[in-house]
Amino acid sequence: MKWKQQIYGMKAYQPGKPMEEVQREFGLEKIVKLASNENPYGFSPKVKAFLESDRTNHAIYPDGYAQNLRTTMANHLGVKETQLIFGNGSDDIIAILTRALLYPGVNTVMATPSFSQYSHNAEIEGAEVRQVPTKEGIHDLDGMLNAIDENTSIVWVCNPNNPTGTIVSDEELNDFIKKVPSEVLIVLDEAYIEYVNAPEFKDTLHYIEDYPNVIILRTFSKAYGLASFRVGYGVANEEIIAKLDPVRAPFNNTTLSQKIAVIALEDQEFIEQCIERNEAGKKQFVEFCEQHNLHYYPSQTNFILFEVKADSDVVFQEMMKRGFIIRSGNALSSPGYIRVTIGTEEQNATFLKYLKEVLTTLS
Numbered sequence: 001m002k003w004k005q006q007i008y009g010m011k012a013y014q015p016g017k018p019m020e021e022v023q024r025e026f027g028l029e030k031i032v033k034l035a036s037n038e039n040p041y042g043f044s045p046k047v048k049a050f051l052e053s054d055r056t057n058h059a060i061y062p063d064g065y066a067q068n069l070r071t072t073m074a075n076h077l078g079v080k081e082t083q084l085i086f087g088n089g090s091d092d093i094i095a096i097l098t099r100a101l102l103y104p105g106v107n108t109v110m111a112t113p114s115f116s117q118y119s120h121n122a123e124i125e126g127a128e129v130r131q132v133p134t135k136e137g138i139h140d141l142d143g144m145l146n147a148i149d150e151n152t153s154i155v156w157v158c159n160p161n162n163p164t165g166t167i168v169s170d171e172e173l174n175d176f177i178k179k180v181p182s183e184v185l186i187v188l189d190e191a192y193i194e195y196v197n198a199p200e201f202k203d204t205l206h207y208i209e210d211y212p213n214v215i216i217l218r219t220f221s222k223a224y225g226l227a228s229f230r231v232g233y234g235v236a237n238e239e240i241i242a243k244l245d246p247v248r249a250p251f252n253n254t255t256l257s258q259k260i261a262v263i264a265l266e267d268q269e270f271i272e273q274c275i276e277r278n279e280a281g282k283k284q285f286v287e288f289c290e291q292h293n294l295h296y297y298p299s300q301t302n303f304i305l306f307e308v309k310a311d312s313d314v315v316f317q318e319m320m321k322r323g324f325i326i327r328s329g330n331a332l333s334s335p336g337y338i339r340v341t342i343g344t345e346e347q348n349a350t351f352l353k354y355l356k357e358v359l360t361t362l363s
Contacts, residue, residue, distance in 0.1 A: 090232030095117075102121075208236050
C-alpha cells in the first residue's frame with residue numbers, strides 16, 4: 001500500500017480517558033471527568049425535553065445544507081446564510097481547511113502550546129508546520145508575523161488559547177490582522193468564546209467584513225454542552241465559504257444534531273447560568289493556586305492550566321486512582337502542569353481536597 005510518508009510515526013489524537021475504563025481499572029464506583037472541557041451542567045433543559053419526545057426518522061439522510069440551523073445561526077450572529085459552513089465539530093472545519101489549503105511546499109504558522117489538531121492535520125497534508133512559542137501562555141503575535149513568508153497558507157490564532165486559557169486582546173489582534181498578507185488565511189478559533197468576560201476581548205465578527213482572509217471557528221461542544229452531537233461552524237466571507245464547501249463531506253451533520261443545535265442556541269438563559277457557575281468554580285482553583293504558591297495561567301475558559309511542582313503524569317495517575325480524570329501537562333507541551341476542566345462547586349472542592357493530599361505526598 002502506498003501510504004503518505006508523513007503519517008508514519010504519527011499518533012492518533014488522545015482525548016481524556018473514558019470514564020468506564022477508569023472505573024474498571026481502579027474499581028471505582030464514581031468517576032468525575034475533568035479532562036475534555038465539557039460543560040459539567042450538561043445541556044439546556046429544553047434540549048432534554050425535545051429528546052424525550054423526539055420522533056425523528058433516522059432512516060432518511062439529513063439536510064446536507066442544514067437549512068434550519070443555518071437560518072437560525074445567521075439570524076443569531078447577524079450574518080448571511082452564505083457566510084456559514086457547518087462541521088462535525090469544529091475539528092471537522094479544521095480538517096476541511098487543511099485539506100483545502102495545505103500541501104507539500106507551503107507552510108502554516110501557529111502558537112505552541114496550542115490546539116494539537118492544527119499541526120496534526122497540517123502534517124497529514126504534508127505542509128511545513130511552524131510553531132512559535134507563547135509568551136506567558138499568550139500568542140506571540142510578533143513572532144508569528146516573523147514566521148510568515150511567501151509560502152505561508154494558513155495562520156492559526158486560538159483565542160482563548162487551549163491549553164493555557166489565555167486571550168489575545170482586541171487591540172493586539174487588530175494590529176496583527178492588518179499586518180498578515182492578504183493571501184494568507186487567518187483562522188480565529190473561538191471554541192471557548194462564550195466564557196470570555198475580559199473587557200479587552202471584543203467581538204470579532206466584524207473582521208470577516210473588513211478582511212477577506214479571516215474565518216472564525218466556533219462550536220456547540222463546550223458551553224452549549226453538546227459535545228457528543230458534534231456541531232461546529234465557521235463564519236467567513238461568501239467567497240471563502242464557497243471555496244470550502246466542496247471540500248466538506250456530504251451530510252456531515254446528522255438530522256438530530258441540527259435540530260438539537262437550534263434548540264440549544266435559542267436558550268441563552270441556560271448559557272448565562274453556566275457562565276456564572278463557571279466563574280465561581282474558577283475562583284476555587286485560583287484561590288487554591290494562590291494559597292499553595294502554584295503558578296497558573298489566567299483563564300478565560302472553562303478550564304485552568306496550573307503548576308503542580310511534580311511530575312504531571314504522576315499527578316494524573318494519582319488523581320485517577322481517586323476518581324478524577326484530568327489532563328497531564330506532558331501531553332500538552334506543558335510539563336509540570338495539569339489542565340483541569342472547571343466542574344461543579346462540589347466536584348471542584350472534592351478534587352482540590354484530593355489534589356492537596358497528592359501534592360503533599362509528592363513534595
